[in-house]
Amino acid sequence: MVQSVVIVGAGQAGAEAAITLRQLKFTGAIRLIGREALAPYERPPLSKGFLSSEVASERLCFRTPEAYARADIELMLRCQVRALAPAGRRVVLDDGRAFPYDACILATGSSARRLNLPGAGLENIFVLRTIEDAQNLRRGLAPGCRLAVIGGGYLGLEAAASASKLGASVTVIEAQPSLLSRSASPLTAKALGQRHRRAGVEILLGETVKGFTGGRSVEAVMLASGAVIPADLVLVAAGGVAEAALARDAGLDCVDGILTDLDGRTSAEGVYAVGDCASSVQYAGGSHQRLESVQCAVQQARRAAAAILGLPRPALKVPYFWSEQFGLKLQIAGLVEPGLVTRDEVVGDLDGDFAVYRFHEDVLVAVEAFNRPRDFIQAQPRIGMRGVALPAA
Amino acid sequence: MVNVHFIQPDNTRQSVEGSEGMTLMETAREAGIPGILAECGGGAICSTCHVHIAAEWIGKVGPAPEMEQMLLELAPGRDENSRLSCQIVLTADLDGLTVTVPEEQSDY
Numbered sequence: 001m002v003q004s005v006v007i008v009g010a011g012q013a014g015a016e017a018a019i020t021l022r023q024l025k026f027t028g029a030i031r032l033i034g035r036e037a038l039a040p041y042e043r044p045p046l047s048k049g050f051l052s053s054e055v056a057s058e059r060l061c062f063r064t065p066e067a068y069a070r071a072d073i074e075l076m077l078r079c080q081v082r083a084l085a086p087a088g089r090r091v092v093l094d095d096g097r098a099f100p101y102d103a104c105i106l107a108t109g110s111s112a113r114r115l116n117l118p119g120a121g122l123e124n125i126f127v128l129r130t131i132e133d134a135q136n137l138r139r140g141l142a143p144g145c146r147l148a149v150i151g152g153g154y155l156g157l158e159a160a161a162s163a164s165k166l167g168a169s170v171t172v173i174e175a176q177p178s179l180l181s182r183s184a185s186p187l188t189a190k191a192l193g194q195r196h197r198r199a200g201v202e203i204l205l206g207e208t209v210k211g212f213t214g215g216r217s218v219e220a221v222m223l224a225s226g227a228v229i230p231a232d233l234v235l236v237a238a239g240g241v242a243e244a245a246l247a248r249d250a251g252l253d254c255v256d257g258i259l260t261d262l263d264g265r266t267s268a269e270g271v272y273a274v275g276d277c278a279s280s281v282q283y284a285g286g287s288h289q290r291l292e293s294v295q296c297a298v299q300q301a302r303r304a305a306a307a308i309l310g311l312p313r314p315a316l317k318v319p320y321f322w323s324e325q326f327g328l329k330l331q332i333a334g335l336v337e338p339g340l341v342t343r344d345e346v347v348g349d350l351d352g353d354f355a356v357y358r359f360h361e362d363v364l365v366a367v368e369a370f371n372r373p374r375d376f377i378q379a380q381p382r383i384g385m386r387g388v389a390l391p392a393a
Numbered sequence: 394m395v396n397v398h399f400i401q402p403d404n405t406r407q408s409v410e411g412s413e414g415m416t417l418m419e420t421a422r423e424a425g426i427p428g429i430l431a432e433c434g435g436g437a438i439c440s441t442c443h444v445h446i447a448a449e450w451i452g453k454v455g456p457a458p459e460m461e462q463m464l465l466e467l468a469p470g471r472d473e474n475s476r477l478s479c480q481i482v483l484t485a486d487l488d489g490l491t492v493t494v495p496e497e498q499s500d501y
């Protein structure tokens with residue numbers, strides 16, 4: 001019988017796992033160990049509202065530290081786990097303290113991919129993963145400053161939009177020939193790029209960064225094409241890397257992240273992994289995938305909690321994702337696996353509000369709704385169905 | 394302080410002190426009320442913070458606006474008194490508000 005659970009990582013997935021264990025009536029010990037100073041908080045606003053306005057950090061917290069105490073969850077902040085010992089079922093902290101567990105949940109998240117390029121250590125080159133990162137970037141974002149964003153994925157584009165709103169002059173540099181190449185249809189990516197350009201954001205596609213120049217602080221981004229992009233600030237938003245070192249050192253199977261089954265079980269008995277750090281089977285018979293999304297983190301955390309307690313698996317839901325840029329809401333239901341061939345159909349106006357219905361062999365696999373929440377909502381029960389009719393307009 | 398009461402499908406009742414300006418969902422989350430999942434964090438994107446407002450309170454709380462109605466259509470077990478708790482901001486007027494957590498959401 002499970003009597004103690006140690007959760008490594010106090011982000012959204014870790015917090016959700018802890019709370020779910022209690023809600024499922026687990027009465028044993030729960031330790032939630034995180035290295036940041038703040039109680040678990042929402043990360044999506046870091047590139048959106050939190051970056052573009054003065055929001056108090058505490059507003060991002062899901063609940064107060066007292067709420068964890070009331071739920072008898074030992075929230076251990078500013079604590080770094082040094083080692084996981086699956087054979088002895090314990091975790092060891094940097095300060096030497098060791099905690100035994102019957103079940104351990106790794107929710108270590110992901111870190112920003114760093115660029116190993118000349119000048120990458122100059123001042124005013126930022127990443128955006130934590131509240132502290134967001135505060136550092138925000139301090140530099142004065143009207144008229146020049147920000148270069150490296151990476152045209154969701155994080156980079158959201159930060160570009162927020163910075164532009166603050167009056168910064170923004171250039172987005174993307175190595176691929178299109179924005180959002182891994183995560184949206186070409187139609188949506190193109191329309192989003194247009195919105196950015198209309199708002200004055202410069203977008204450079206198919207451009208690789210060669211390095212940075214400057215004195216103490218960055219002054220320009222050097223591109224492989226020879227172009228030089230002057231910049232007072234640089235945000236590196238070139239994707240995330242699973243925080244899997246702890247798992248790897250403990251001998252757990254890892255590829256892109258910590259490999260798990262649908263319920264979060266890793267290759268080590270009693271050890272689970274959830275959220276950004278996990279490369280998981282997302283549905284019965286599916287392949288391993290690492291998805292950085294709130295919904296994925298939350299649902300994996302709940303499935304792992306249920307599995308640890310020997311309870312039935314919670315129902316699987318249609319994956320969804322959202323982004324906000326320039327006040328526009330992009331909402332995506334369903335998931336297009338990499339390499340899947342799709343037929344994409346547009347409803348609405350690509351220059352205004354629209355939705356892209358993505359089919360694979362007549363099966364609706366995803367809907368991308370651009371300021372069309374109705375399409376997003378109504379699509380959800382239809383994902384995976386054949387012969388779905390498009391709405392009239 | 395605004396007192397709100399959450400009733401679980403098994404009729405257990407939890408009374409919680411919320412504060413004005415907080416949403417009903419945030420109040421439930423802080424109190425650890427089971428069955429209010431609030432997956433999207435209050436962005437009105439999912440429908441996992443669905444509650445049934447007690448009949449005597451629906452007048453004060455008001456009906457769901459159109460977009461919320463559509464989201465509620467995805468919520469299992471919804472009825473005419475269903476609302477998303479992330480869209481209800483607590484005011485002094487709502488002191489004593491009583492809601493029921495849907496059964497379908499509790500055993501997720």
